[in-house]
Amino acid sequence: MSTVCVHGLGYIGLPTAAMLANSGHDVRGYDVDDDLVASLRDGDVDMNEPGLSEFVERALDGGGLTVVDEVAPAAYHLVCVPTPFDEAERRADLEYVRAASRAVRPVLREGDTVILESTVPPGATHSEMRPILEESGLSADGEFGLAHCPETVLPGDIIAELRANDRIVGGLTAEATAASVALYESFVDGEIRTTAGPTTAEFVKLIQNTARDVNIGLANEIARLAHDYGIDSREAIEMANAHPRVDILRPGPGVGGHCLPIDPWFLGDGSDELDLIAAARRVNDGMVGFVVELLRELVPDLAGKRIAVLGAAYKGNVDDTRMSRGLALARELQHGPEALAPATDGGVSDSASVAVHDPHVSDATLDLRDLDDATRDADAVVVVTDHDEFADLDPAELAERMAEPNVVDATGILDLGRWRDAGFSTRRV
Ligand SMILES: NC(=O)C1=CN([C@@H]2O[C@H](COP(=O)(O)OP(=O)(O)OC[C@H]3O[C@@H](n4cnc5c(N)ncnc54)[C@H](O)[C@@H]3O)[C@@H](O)[C@H]2O)C=CC1
Numbered sequence: 001m002s003t004v005c006v007h008g009l010g011y012i013g014l015p016t017a018a019m020l021a022n023s024g025h026d027v028r029g030y031d032v033d034d035d036l037v038a039s040l041r042d043g044d045v046d047m048n049e050p051g052l053s054e055f056v057e058r059a060l061d062g063g064g065l066t067v068v069d070e071v072a073p074a075a076y077h078l079v080c081v082p083t084p085f086d087e088a089e090r091r092a093d094l095e096y097v098r099a100a101s102r103a104v105r106p107v108l109r110e111g112d113t114v115i116l117e118s119t120v121p122p123g124a125t126h127s128e129m130r131p132i133l134e135e136s137g138l139s140a141d142g143e144f145g146l147a148h149c150p151e152t153v154l155p156g157d158i159i160a161e162l163r164a165n166d167r168i169v170g171g172l173t174a175e176a177t178a179a180s181v182a183l184y185e186s187f188v189d190g191e192i193r194t195t196a197g198p199t200t201a202e203f204v205k206l207i208q209n210t211a212r213d214v215n216i217g218l219a220n221e222i223a224r225l226a227h228d229y230g231i232d233s234r235e236a237i238e239m240a241n242a243h244p245r246v247d248i249l250r251p252g253p254g255v256g257g258h259c260l261p262i263d264p265w266f267l268g269d270g271s272d273e274l275d276l277i278a279a280a281r282r283v284n285d286g287m288v289g290f291v292v293e294l295l296r297e298l299v300p301d302l303a304g305k306r307i308a309v310l311g312a313a314y315k316g317n318v319d320d321t322r323m324s325r326g327l328a329l330a331r332e333l334q335h336g337p338e339a340l341a342p343a344t345d346g347g348v349s350d351s352a353s354v355a356v357h358d359p360h361v362s363d364a365t366l367d368l369r370d371l372d373d374a375t376r377d378a379d380a381v382v383v384v385t386d387h388d389e390f391a392d393l394d395p396a397e398l399a400e401r402m403a404e405p406n407v408v409d410a411t412g413i414l415d416l417g418r419w420r421d422a423g424f425s426t427r428r429v
């Protein structure tokens with residue numbers, strides 16, 4: 001068993017640190033967010049991920065995981081810091097990766113292995129991390145190990161996927177790859193595949209998410225085409241998918257989260273070849289506008305109308321609002337398609353009045369409403385996130401509370417027959 005220092009205790013770092021600790025390693029968890037560190041020390045896990053709280057508690061109580069104030073020397077450094085998208089530059093913001101590398105540098109010893117798990121553009125482990133780490137005086141050509149092992153867990157099922165998913169490991173040297181494989185073998189049931197270097201591993205991760213984004217783009221374009229022919233796209237897709245070699249994904253309000261919408265741009269960071277991929281991004285980003293079109297079919301003049309947007313999380317049954325389509329819709333309804341202002345700042349006088357409700361999200365910076373408040377006197381509800389709670393809504397109860405019984409289901413989660421029976425006019429992406 002080894003000593004491991006995990007850098008970044010968010011959606012990826014915290015479950016990974018707990019997994020390593022519960023697998024017998026001696027783990028130090030380090031994060032620059034003092035509030036997060038304090039709450040973890042109190043045993044509070046403020047993340048809506050099934051089973052995570054108990055799993056982290058076990059790691060902390062068992063002594064395998066210690067939350068530390070300073071980066072600790074360790075045989076392995078696992079870097080799980082954010083790699084956000086710089087929208088202005090259309091590039092990955094690698095400052096967190098560089099900062100974590102600078103924090104490893106003073107404690108790095110000969111024989112240690114540094115593994116980057118964060119998603120980065122192809123080449124970043126080599127060009128961004130290596131030079132900073134080598135300022136320690138040690139060389140990545142053999143004195144310490146440096147590798148990329150991308151994370152592929154699905155939020156909502158992180159603990160199971162941490163164990164079950166295959167991994168891709170690309171070290172700068174064969175020794176770095178072997179040392180990294182040894183660590184993952186201690187908890188991964190899936191296959192561990194190795195690549196000749198970190199760049200292929202980075203590339204593979206990005207094409208996985210890009211493939212999903214492009215395929216969702218196809219489903220979304222099909223939804224728009226079907227609408228023009230007066231066809232139910234979901235019924236058509238289900239029938240098409242009965243073919244053994246066709247597997248079209250689900251259309252929706254666009255693609256949210258901080259991975260699928262940004263990884264295609266990371267992929268194009270060092271190349272001019274994005275074409276189909278960039279088009280799919282435009283299609284997916286355009287789906288909020290399509291939801292507004294459907295809403296206007298029910299409520300032609302939105303000025304002064306009250307619209308309840310159900311869903312601020314980027315997908316069903318999670319609490320993460322990064323690149324939320326619900327918040328993007330609220331912004332667009334209040335300020336028009338180019339709006340970048342916060343969703344809940346009141347809007348302008350000739351726009352709709354929007355209330356956002358999400359039973360999974362508690363975020364003091366968002367003016368979220370409870371269901372009663374959001375839907376009272378509303379002229380329409382728009383369901384943007386496929387939370388289980390929304391499938392169970394009682395349309396008759398809502399109809400009584402609303403000014404007009406209109407519903408747009410951007411997710412396909414509602415049984416619209418029930419809603420029509422309760423007197424609703426309906427539209428569905
Ligand atoms: N959340 C997900 O579903 C997945 C995320 N990823 C990738 O994993 C990486 C991390 O993502 P998340 O865990 O979701 O982010 P997150 O934002 O939930 O957590 C990152 C944590 O790192 C901390 N941090 C920032 N700078 C630091 C530093 N210099 N040293 C130590 N801690 C630092 C932050 O305070 C935060 O707690 C990203 O590159 C992301 O693209 C990959 C697969 C899945």
Ligand SMILES: CC(=O)N[C@@H]1[C@@H](OP(=O)(O)OP(=O)(O)OC[C@H]2O[C@@H](n3ccc(=O)[nH]c3=O)[C@H](O)[C@@H]2O)O[C@H](C(=O)O)[C@@H](O)[C@@H]1O
Binds near residue numbers: 154209251260
């Ligand atoms: C290839 C792949 O499945 N990648 C996963 C993805 O996680 P994420 O939660 O972002 O993926 P997701 O469940 O597809 O959801 C992304 C977005 O796409 C939308 N979505 C998804 C499937 C679909 O048929 N239609 C659709 O519109 C969702 O509503 C959501 O807004 O990205 C994660 C990541 O890289 O962070 C990665 O670890 C996960 O395995």
